[in-house]
Amino acid sequence: MLLTPYRETLALPKITSLLVVATLARVPIAAGTVVLTLHVVQGLGMKYVAAGLVGAASTIGGSIGAPVIGRLIDRWGLRPILLLTTVAEVIYWLVAQALPYSALLPVAAVGGFLALPAFSVARQAIAALTPESHRLPAFALDSMTTELSFMAGPALGVLIVTTAGSHAAMYSLAVGILLAGVGLWLLNPPVRGAHEAPVASGERPPRSSWLKPRFVAVLAVTMAATLVLSGTDVAVVATLRASGEVEWAGLVLSLWAFFSLVGGFLYGTVRRGLPTLVIFAPMAVLTIPVGLGGDHWWLLALLLIPAGALCAPTITASSDAISRMIPAAARGEAMGMHNSALTVGVALGAPLAGLAIDHRGPAWGFVAVGAVGVLVALLVLPTEFRRRRTPRRPATGPAPSRASETLPPATGPASSADPAASSGSVPLSGSVPVPGGLPAGSA
Numbered sequence: 001m002l003l004t005p006y007r008e009t010l011a012l013p014k015i016t017s018l019l020v021v022a023t024l025a026r027v028p029i030a031a032g033t034v035v036l037t038l039h040v041v042q043g044l045g046m047k048y049v050a051a052g053l054v055g056a057a058s059t060i061g062g063s064i065g066a067p068v069i070g071r072l073i074d075r076w077g078l079r080p081i082l083l084l085t086t087v088a089e090v091i092y093w094l095v096a097q098a099l100p101y102s103a104l105l106p107v108a109a110v111g112g113f114l115a116l117p118a119f120s121v122a123r124q125a126i127a128a129l130t131p132e133s134h135r136l137p138a139f140a141l142d143s144m145t146t147e148l149s150f151m152a153g154p155a156l157g158v159l160i161v162t163t164a165g166s167h168a169a170m171y172s173l174a175v176g177i178l179l180a181g182v183g184l185w186l187l188n189p190p191v192r193g194a195h196e197a198p199v200a201s202g203e204r205p206p207r208s209s210w211l212k213p214r215f216v217a218v219l220a221v222t223m224a225a226t227l228v229l230s231g232t233d234v235a236v237v238a239t240l241r242a243s244g245e246v247e248w249a250g251l252v253l254s255l256w257a258f259f260s261l262v263g264g265f266l267y268g269t270v271r272r273g274l275p276t277l278v279i280f281a282p283m284a285v286l287t288i289p290v291g292l293g294g295d296h297w298w299l300l301a302l303l304l305i306p307a308g309a310l311c312a313p314t315i316t317a318s319s320d321a322i323s324r325m326i327p328a329a330a331r332g333e334a335m336g337m338h339n340s341a342l343t344v345g346v347a348l349g350a351p352l353a354g355l356a357i358d359h360r361g362p363a364w365g366f367v368a369v370g371a372v373g374v375l376v377a378l379l380v381l382p383t384e385f386r387r388r389r390t391p392r393r394p395a396t397g398p399a400p401s402r403a404s405e406t407l408p409p410a411t412g413p414a415s416s417a418d419p420a421a422s423s424g425s426v427p428l429s430g431s432v433p434v435p436g437g438l439p440a441g442s443a
Helices: 004-010 015-044 048-078 077-097 103-114 116-131 132-164 164-188 211-243 246-267 277-295 295-310 309-326 328-360 361-389 421-425
Strands: none
Touching: 004 015, 004 132, 004 328, 015 103, 015 132, 015 211, 048 077, 048 103, 048 116, 048 309, 077 103, 077 164, 077 309, 116 132, 116 309, 116 328, 132 164, 132 246, 132 309, 132 421, 211 246, 211 277, 211 295, 211 309, 211 328, 211 361, 246 295, 277 295, 277 309, 277 361, 277 421, 295 309, 295 361, 328 361
């Protein structure tokens, strides 16, 4: 049945509690960008370009910090890093609301660097808690719940700013981050599987053993995917404004997010995932003609369906691919890099679409970001071809039957139902199949 993969995945120990806590923890994080922007514009009386610079500083800090924080988790374990980042981010939001603009700019970079790693921790824990046979629906659930967080967070942030002011909103974020950090600390999800070497073993695989062209290609596609998505956000609003239907923007973007959720749900039910590039390339191509529906909001929404339905599957596939190709002892750093790729793509997409809109018109916003996505897909295509030409290792035993693909025990070494886990090999072909986690309509 359609729901069977999800029922089996949610029956695994700690998965349901992880998804619930991670979803709630991401809400204040998702609200942070819009609250910071409105604080600079309304609270400090600055222009939007100034707010954009603060957002860029926070993004740069977060992009640099995510792999560093992930590496510290690999080395020290989860709880010490949760304590560090929770305290640091709570202090950041308490201090930031009282700072002048000149001081807020560098402090935002530090705050981004030490941000609570709720996104990457959830994905790292999913890889540790699930056998490979159930990892795809687990990441699909993560992507869909992340979408819900990004639908709720910015809306709540705007509501608090408009009703109580930006200072109250930043205090609220401090409280929200504190609760998120405490929730994750109490849950303490494992970052290594029962069959994997524990953090205390001190295992440190060199980066040269896993930082390879295939991994870099997945990061490039991930970044391009969120670039397309954030650029589409801007282009939708600009297109509807130009046609005099801007009041429908909220509905169109909500429908786009719904298409993504449906796509992510359906993708999580497939037996074997697809390579990330195979899903992303059509998404980029199908984004290019969306602007043709600019005369009518309903036509624009219809044209968004195909690309929107591929949003969550693309991010799900990238998370799943990384979880399979990276050794457990480096998974935190790798997931941090994945999170950085997501963040950088979001940061680049909006200005790229805005540049095209300003010079050529609203429809060209879709063309610009879609074309960049196609270009990235073409650039990483040789890597995918080389991977497919690489011969697989011969199987060491008979192929498992469908009946043998049952869930492994919650504790103890991996069972024979998970041959990749028990042998240490990683299937690289045909198993590289969202949070992801992105703004509305993105994952």
